Amino acid sequence: MKLLRQTYLLLRKDLVLELRRRESLLTMFFFGTLLLFVFHFAFDLVPEKVTEMTPALLWLAFLFTGTLGLTQLFEAERTNHCLDALLLSPMDRGALFLAKTCFNIILMVAVEIVVVPLFWILFNLRSWEAVPLLLGVAFLGTIGFCVLGTLLSGVTLKARARELLLPLVLFPLMVPVILATIRCMEAILRNGNMGDALPWLRLLLGFDVIFVTVGILIFDWTIDV
Amino acid sequence: MPSGLALQLTARDLSKAYGLRWALRDLNLDLVPGECVALLGPNGAGKTTLLKLLAGLIYPTRGDIRLNGVQLSRSSTELRSTIGFLTPGEHLYENLTVRENLDFFTALYNKNHSLVAIARALEEVELTNWSQEYVSALSSGMKFRLSIAKWQLLEVGLLLLDEPYGVLDGSGINLLEAFLKSQCEKGNVVVIASHHIARVLQLCTRALILHLGKLTFDEPRRQPWDSFERAFADFLPHGGP
Amino acid sequence: MQATVPKNRKGYLGALALILVIVGLYWGLIHAPPDAYQGNAQRIMYLHIPSILTAYLSFFLVFVGSCLYLWKREKRDDILAHSAAEIGVLFTALTIVEGSIWGKPTWGVWWTWDARLTLTAILLLIFVGYLMLRSLIEEESRAASAAAILGIIGFLDIPLIHMSVYWWRTLHQPPSILRPDKAPWDNIHPAMLTALAINFVAFILLYFYLLSLRFRLGEMTEEIKTRRMDRGR
Amino acid sequence: MSSWGYVFLAYGIVWSTLLLYLFSLKRRFRRAQREVAQLSSAEELQKHAQK
Numbered sequence: 001m002k003l004l005r006q007t008y009l010l011l012r013k014d015l016v017l018e019l020r021r022r023e024s025l026l027t028m029f030f031f032g033t034l035l036l037f038v039f040h041f042a043f044d045l046v047p048e049k050v051t052e053m054t055p056a057l058l059w060l061a062f063l064f065t066g067t068l069g070l071t072q073l074f075e076a077e078r079t080n081h082c083l084d085a086l087l088l089s090p091m092d093r094g095a096l097f098l099a100k101t102c103f104n105i106i107l108m109v110a111v112e113i114v115v116v117p118l119f120w121i122l123f124n125l126r127s128w129e130a131v132p133l134l135l136g137v138a139f140l141g142t143i144g145f146c147v148l149g150t151l152l153s154g155v156t157l158k159a160r161a162r163e164l165l166l167p168l169v170l171f172p173l174m175v176p177v178i179l180a181t182i183r184c185m186e187a188i189l190r191n192g193n194m195g196d197a198l199p200w201l202r203l204l205l206g207f208d209v210i211f212v213t214v215g216i217l218i219f220d221w222t223i224d225v
Numbered sequence: 226m227p228s229g230l231a232l233q234l235t236a237r238d239l240s241k242a243y244g245l246r247w248a249l250r251d252l253n254l255d256l257v258p259g260e261c262v263a264l265l266g267p268n269g270a271g272k273t274t275l276l277k278l279l280a281g282l283i284y285p286t287r288g289d290i291r292l293n294g295v296q297l298s299r300s301s302t303e304l305r306s307t308i309g310f311l312t313p314g315e316h317l318y319e320n321l322t323v324r325e326n327l328d329f330f331t332a333l334y335n336k337n338h339s340l341v342a343i344a345r346a347l348e349e350v351e352l353t354n355w356s357q358e359y360v361s362a363l364s365s366g367m368k369f370r371l372s373i374a375k376w377q378l379l380e381v382g383l384l385l386l387d388e389p390y391g392v393l394d395g396s397g398i399n400l401l402e403a404f405l406k407s408q409c410e411k412g413n414v415v416v417i418a419s420h421h422i423a424r425v426l427q428l429c430t431r432a433l434i435l436h437l438g439k440l441t442f443d444e445p446r447r448q449p450w451d452s453f454e455r456a457f458a459d460f461l462p463h464g465g466p
Numbered sequence: 467m468q469a470t471v472p473k474n475r476k477g478y479l480g481a482l483a484l485i486l487v488i489v490g491l492y493w494g495l496i497h498a499p500p501d502a503y504q505g506n507a508q509r510i511m512y513l514h515i516p517s518i519l520t521a522y523l524s525f526f527l528v529f530v531g532s533c534l535y536l537w538k539r540e541k542r543d544d545i546l547a548h549s550a551a552e553i554g555v556l557f558t559a560l561t562i563v564e565g566s567i568w569g570k571p572t573w574g575v576w577w578t579w580d581a582r583l584t585l586t587a588i589l590l591l592i593f594v595g596y597l598m599l600r601s602l603i604e605e606e607s608r609a610a611s612a613a614a615i616l617g618i619i620g621f622l623d624i625p626l627i628h629m630s631v632y633w634w635r636t637l638h639q640p641p642s643i644l645r646p647d648k649a650p651w652d653n654i655h656p657a658m659l660t661a662l663a664i665n666f667v668a669f670i671l672l673y674f675y676l677l678s679l680r681f682r683l684g685e686m687t688e689e690i691k692t693r694r695m696d697r698g699r
Numbered sequence: 700m701s702s703w704g705y706v707f708l709a710y711g712i713v714w715s716t717l718l719l720y721l722f723s724l725k726r727r728f729r730r731a732q733r734e735v736a737q738l739s740s741a742e743e744l745q746k747h748a749q750k
Contacts, residue, residue: 006333009329009332009333013318013321013325013329016321016325017318017320017321020320021320076318076320079319080314080315080316080317080318080319081312081315081316082316082317082318084282084310084315084316085315085316085317085330086333087281087282088280088281088282088305088308088309088310088316089305089306089330089333089334090302090303090304090305090306090333090334090335091302091305091333092302148619151615151619152616152619155599155612155615155616156599156602156612158603158605158608158612159599159602159603159612160602160603160604161602165595165598165599165602168595168598169592169595169596169598169599169616171591172588172591172592172595173592173619173620173623173627175588175627175630175631176623176626176627176629176630179630179631179633179634180630183634199633200630200633203626203629203630203633206626207626210622210626211619211622214618214619214622218536218615218618218619220299220300221299221536221611221614221615222611222612222615224284224299242695243605244604244605244606245691245694245695246695247695491710495706495710504702505702506702506703506706507702507705507706509706510705510706510709510710513709513710513713517713556716556717556720560712560713560716560717563709563712563713564709564712564713567705567708567709567712568705568709570705571702571705672717676717676720676721676724679721679724679725679728680724682728683724683727683728683731686728686731686732686734686735687731689735690731690734690735690738693735693738693739693742694738
């Protein structure tokens with residue numbers, strides 16, 4: 001279908017650009033690990049409390065790292081007015097939205113896959129078997145974050161103080177994702193499976209589905225003047 | 226709508242305002258296939274605004290633009306495959322190589338050109354041995370030649386150019402004019418906004434003069450063109466082609 | 467663009483709103499009996515419930531205005547969204563102030579992470595972001611469409627925020643009898659109910675009066691802009 | 700502070716801010732009206748000048 005073909009095209013272009021310059025990936029990765037150390041010193045956690053605080057610490061680190069990625073999202077399009085080149089072409093605006101969202105998801109997942117095991121080692125946690133399920137929930141949360149983040153990064157593209165405005169506008173809207181992801185992660189850490197956090201998981205899935213569809217429909221007005 | 230098809234463009238009382246200023250007011254324009262139109266006028270007359278409106282990059286505050294009767298609007302993605310916008314040094318990804326840029330845009334415009342076709346296009350603009358270089362390594366003249374190759378491959382029905390002559394050397398200018406002539410012969414419409422009146426007048430079949438957002442002159446070219454000289458004289462102190 | 471409330475009808479709306487506010491004050495402060503548990507502090511409810519509902523109403527209007535603007539691109543709808551957002555932020559801020567003042571006598575603290583207060587705070591943040599976004603984009607039409615998108619996203623997100631905050635709340639804080647956000651109409655004295663009803667209608671009328679004034683102001687600034695543009699030709 | 704104190708505090712803050720907002724709206728409203736009048740009179744002048 002045309003939408004998917006164009007999304008693949010744009011995504012491949014973004015990935016080639018990123019692998020060639022490796023700006024966002026490296027900065028996001030080091031920022032993620034930096035946050036772990038900062039949290040460790042800031043909270044000075046006694047071992048028992050660590051497992052209880054892990055979801056919040058992890059998810060906050062991912063959220064701020066993701067925001068870094070979002071502010072860089074349309075950088076490639078900024079030089080030589082390449083955004084105009086894309087708007088000029090018979091490109092479906094929804095494809096640009098999907099490509100940019102997937103791009104930021106890939107970056108964040110790459111960071112998460114490295115940061116979570118690192119977190120386990122640094123805080124020498126025992127529950128290694130929970131890590132895969134944890135990454136799965138983090139993935140769902142990342143989708144919600146990137147979908148809304150890409151939408152709002154398009155909205156604030158032409159605003160002054162864009163980097164400050166984006167988090168200010170984005171974070172209040174992220175409350176459902178933040179609460180849902182952290183509750184699910186806690187449930188996984190406590191008793192190994194989703195258990196009583198199932199309604200939170202449904203909320204997270206609902207959030208993702210709603211805003212992916214809204215994004216594809218509405219991105220047209222976001223990016224065009 | 227295959228791009229080679231003859232393209233009829235009509236603009237009816239086209240107006241565009243930026244905040245408190247009218248950049249363009251009540252402009253009526255009809256372009257027929259094969260026309261090569263020179264868009265002249267002092268800075269800030271609204272030339273770039275008109276080009277962006279025709280390209281569908283910005284939308285009019287009043288009035289509309291129709292391509293073959295179909296209105297150019299936000300949702301007309303199909304229509305956009307027939308519109309090209311060529312500005313020196315723009316619409317190219319700096320960190321992609323010359324080849325990757327061409328591959329990306331030809332795929333985006335759904336043009337499945339063979340490798341041979343792309344190689345031939347590069348050869349025509351003498352960029353063959355630069356094809357693996359990054360665009361950022363190219364000089365502005367070479368970037369412009371790459372844009373020519375790009376739009377040649379994308380086969381658009383309407384080609385808009387904004388100040389093309391600024392960056393070109395001798396051979397570049399011949400290349401550009403040969404390219405534009407071939408586009409007009411193929412029945413495409415070309416609109417060039419420029420300050421190089423001498424060169425652009427020889428090329429064009431029709432001249433438009435924009436002043437303070439209003440179309441003050443619109444006539445096909447003919448040899449003793451005294452009406453053009455009169456109209457253009459009051460803009461430039463030295464006046465005349 | 468003259469399809470607005472003519473001058474005199476706005477005057478009636480203002481006068482009617484004023485009368486109802488005074489009657490509401492009388493009922494709320496004097497006529498209705500004090501609450502069995504909270505005593506007179508409970509009278510703040512006659513402010514709190516109406517202003518929350520007015521805030522929700524204004525965010526709904528922002529949503530409607532935003533959708534209409536994106537669809538038909540008419541300046542009028544953008545002015546409606548902007549006016550509704552401005553007044554909505556004002557009412558939300560007031561709601562939070564009332565909520566915390568009401569919390570002091572009932573729970574002894576100015577701020578508790580009670581579900582409704584948190585939700586109102588998040589709404590305030592979203593729509594302060596809305597007004598900030600609008601002020602930080604220079605170009606008129608871009609600011610309008612960016613704000614419209616945020617207006618729509620913000621409104622669509624409210625039910626999700628609502629659910630997540632309430633689940634989060636019921637998880638941590640078992641429902642206590644003294645909670646100010648106990649549904650007011652289950653075992654309530656009829657006089658209180660009427661007081662609440664009067665105040666509610668008073669708030670709605672006041673809201674629409676302010677909205678029509680702000681809307682008219684928005685239209686006039688727009689008119690001044692277009693006139694100055696034409697004259698500047 | 701007695702419970703009545705809180706009630707008056709809440710009512711006081713709410714109604715004073717609303718009144719303040721109403722006055723600021725009225726002030727902006729009057730300033731806009733004056734500008735419109737000024738512009739329309741300037742336009743009349745222009746029309747007379749052209750006639």
